[in-house]
Amino acid sequence: MNNEHKVLINEITHLLQGGNAHADLKKALDGLPPKLRGVKVDKLPYTIWQLVEHIRIAQWDMLEFSKDGSHESPNWPDDYWPKELAPKDDEAWNECIKQIDDDLKALIELVKSEDIYEKIPHGDGQTILREALQAADHNAYHIAEIIVIRRLLGAW
Secondary structure (H helix, E strand, O other), rough: OOHHHHHHHHHHHHHHHOOOOOOOOHHHOOOOOOHHOOOOHHHHOOOOOHHHHHHHHHHHHHHHHOOOOOOOOOOOOOOOOOOOOOOHHHEEEEEEEEHHOOOHHHHHHHHHHHHOEEEEEOOOOOHHHHHHHHHHHHHHHHHHHHHHHHHOOOOO
């Protein structure tokens, strides 16, 4: 691996972990009172729980697509967004956060171990590079929404 490739891998890894210009999920959720996880703010379509669960589902799908030619993505958009406003309990919340963390680590390992420029054999032009950048962008977008909801709830 040449130096430029190492620099790129390090930058992608950093971006997936939260980058420089925005908060990561851990920071966005730090200190969030459990009672606010399912509160719907007026005129906004999602709760914090729905955003967190959506991040989990979408990131998992991008990771599995990148790894597994037999992976079948959920139906868009219905299966990417939970209907429930709040997690059923703390265990469901904690399991969701753990899967996000575990899948993010797995995606970073994939970025570090694969040729990020090669087309994914079962895709239609996607590369690991594209999937990693898409995951980072997607997560950042929805993490920002979580922060906006927290601000509107007076909990930021």
